Amino acid sequence: MDPTPALSRRPDALLLDFGGVVFQTRKLPGGRDAFALHLRETLLRAGHDVPAADLRASLDAGLAALKDWKNAAGRRRTPRELTHREIWTDFLASDLPDPVRETLAGSAGPLLADMSTLLSEHRLRPGIRDLLHAARTLGVRVGIVSNAHSGRAHRSLLREAGLQDRVGVQVYSDEVGIRKPHPEMIALAARALGTVPERCWYVGDTQDRDVVAGRRAGAAAVVLTRHHHTDTPPYPVRETADAVFDTPEGLVDPLWHSVPEQAADLVPAQARTAAPGAGEDDLVRVAPPRAYGPAAARRALGPGGPGALLLDQGGVIAVSSATPGVQRDFAASLARRLDRAGYATTTGDVLSLVRTGRDRYRDWKAGHDEDGPIPEITPRAFWHDMVGRDLPERARAFLYAESAQLTLEYADSKSLARMRTGVREVLEHCAEHGIPVAVVSNTVCGRAVREELDxxxxxxxxxxxxxxxELGHRKPDPATVRSALTALDADPARTWFVGDKPWRDTAAARRSGVGTAVVVRGGSASDERIEQALTGGDPLLRPDHVIDEMGDLLRLWTGAPAPLAP
Structure with a gap:
């Protein structure tokens, strides 16, 4: 039995870092070259032919700078996390041309998830299953608290290892917007599990981030499990851990022998504070940036066709039908997870909460003047402030921490999408003629849209x-279309934008200088509203063409008949 006094009292919750505690990582030989090739393939789809060697050089420089940033952030009292876009625009691709950088930034989230698995191998650490078994047997709740550029990659690894149901809450820095040693990372996980840091053990592998975060949060015990950099912090650290083990296996026996204490009747006041920001939201030499050829030189279609094609998703690429049964399954799953985190509820109550949150979100959208910048809500604000507004703070903290994953599941549950007639033919025509394509969509979950396209x-x-x-702006804000134009290195005057809502899609296209705006029937807009846009006095809403099906674009470009419906 471990004699450390801090480990003698059984915790309410066991909070674990991810890398170095639950998983051990090893850099994969050739991983950076493999990722550079993956980036090259991504860019080729947008018409950018960038040598893999140039991408590898930029990647090496960016990762070296990013490492320096992380070490510097570890000295801050309350560091924030970089957004996925910032990691690409300010670090990994900062020395690449604007169109290349914007293309990568537009796929920042999935690329970071890919990078996590292409650069490193992940294996469970010795003793971690035994530790989680002990926690479950003793009634000790478990949470993950991790600095991560891709929480989605971590969630996937945990799920593949069969450990997802052993964990009550997962708190990742890229999903909550702050990073250790910010003490709120630990406090948020504790609140979500119905307790406070003073009744938690926190287990990490670094002195400068984990030990400091644990001490600042006031954790009952701070434990280290040795990994790559445990004994070589980037600078001296005053704080020390209560116990240090070579692997998580060393913590199993102390947890079994810890003595339970009667839980407090009331959670202390500090557990009821709101989550931060709730409501918002190896050095290498690199050659100077150089262009990779103007986009116009890659266009082979005649003057009647587009130089680039921008597509809305809902109503244009796909039409959807509601799936009430899947929505109920999502609500049941969320109810089970809330119960596992210590907040009992029912499927019906969760359904009601989500519907109320959706209505609040609609009111929020309606409250923004469309003549100025139009923001998009963050997943954290949607779940914490709109869905969870009337819930106890422990439940709201859970929703805040899990907001990114919940948004994906919520988006997948709302409806079943089918691809519209003619979409594939149009896209294949564009590929054949060198016309780059971008999707520009208002959505609660770009990740769900990508999975649908796949x-x-x-x-x-x-x-x-x-x-x-992902961008933080909604159509008709022109920032959305301008981002796509930059990514494709497209001439706005030769670009076509296809949407289904004149008041959003056509307006965004006009405000961005897009040459041709098209509205396709059968989406969200009724024929009456489309006709009003065509004949009304507002040129901002008036499309150049109205088509019945996506295949009609081919007729407009080439005079060929549209593909027949299957």
Whole structure:
């Protein structure tokens, strides 16, 4: 039995870092070269032919700078996390041309998830299953608290290892917007599990981030499990851990022998504070930036066709039908997870909460003047402030921490999408004629849209992605379309934009200087509203063409008949 006094009292919750505690990592030989090739393939879809060697050089420089940034952030009292876009625009691709950088930034999230697995191998650390078994047997809740550039990659690894159901909450820095040693990382996980840091053990592998975060948060015990950099911090650290083990195996026996204490009747006041920001949201020499050829030189279609094609998603690429049964399954799953985190509720109550949150979100959208910048809500604000507004703070903290994953599941549960007639033919025509394509969509979850495109078998035909939840702006804000134009290195005057809502899609296209705006029927807009846009007095809303199906674009470009419906 471990004699450390801090480990003698059984905790309410065991909070674990991810890398170095749950998983051990090893850099994969050739991993950076493999990722550079992956980036090259991504850029080729947008029409950018960038040598893999140039991408590898930029990647090496960016990772070296990013390492320096992380070490510097570790000295701050309350560091924030970089957004996925910032990691690409300010670090990994900062020395690349604007169109290349914007293309990568538009797929920042999935590329960071890919980078996590291409650069490193992940294996469970010795003793971690035994530790989680002990925690479950003793009634000790478990949470993950990790600095991560890709929480989605970590969640996937945990799920593949069969450990997802052993964990009550997962707190990742890229999903909550702050990073250790910010003490709120630990406090948020504790609140979500119905307790406070003073009744938690926190287990990490670094002195400068984990030990400091644990001490600042006031954790009952701070434990280290040795990994790559445990004994070689980037600078001296005053704080020390209560116990240090070579692997998580060393913590199993102390947890079994810890003595339970009667839980407090009331959670202390500090557990009821709101989450931060709730409501918002190896050195190498690198050659100077150089262009990789103007986009116009890559266009082979005649003057009647577009130089680039921008597509809305909902109503244009796909039409959807509601799936109430899947929505109920999502609500049941969320109810089970809330119960596992210590907040009992029912499927019906969760359904009601989500519907109320959706209505609040609609009111929030309606409250923004469309003549100025139009923001998009963050997943954290949607779940914490809108869905969870009337819940106890422990439940709201859980929703805040899990917001990114919940948004994906919520988006997948709302409806079943089918690809519209003619979409594949249009995209294949564009690929054949060197016309780059971007998707520009208002959505609560760009990740769900990407997965849908992949399910349709057309993801490889899309060059760039701009989603409101990732960019932070919604159509008709022209920032959305301008981002796509930059990514494709497209001349706005020769670009076509196809949407289904004149008041959003056509307006965004006009404000961005897009030459041709098209509205396709059968989406969200009624024929009456489309006719009003065509004949009304507002040129901002008036499309150049109205088509019945996506295949009609081919007729407009080439005079060929549109593909027949299957």
């Amino acid at each position: 399910r349709f078998g057309i993801a490889h035909l899309i060059g760039a992605h701009v989603y409101s939840d």
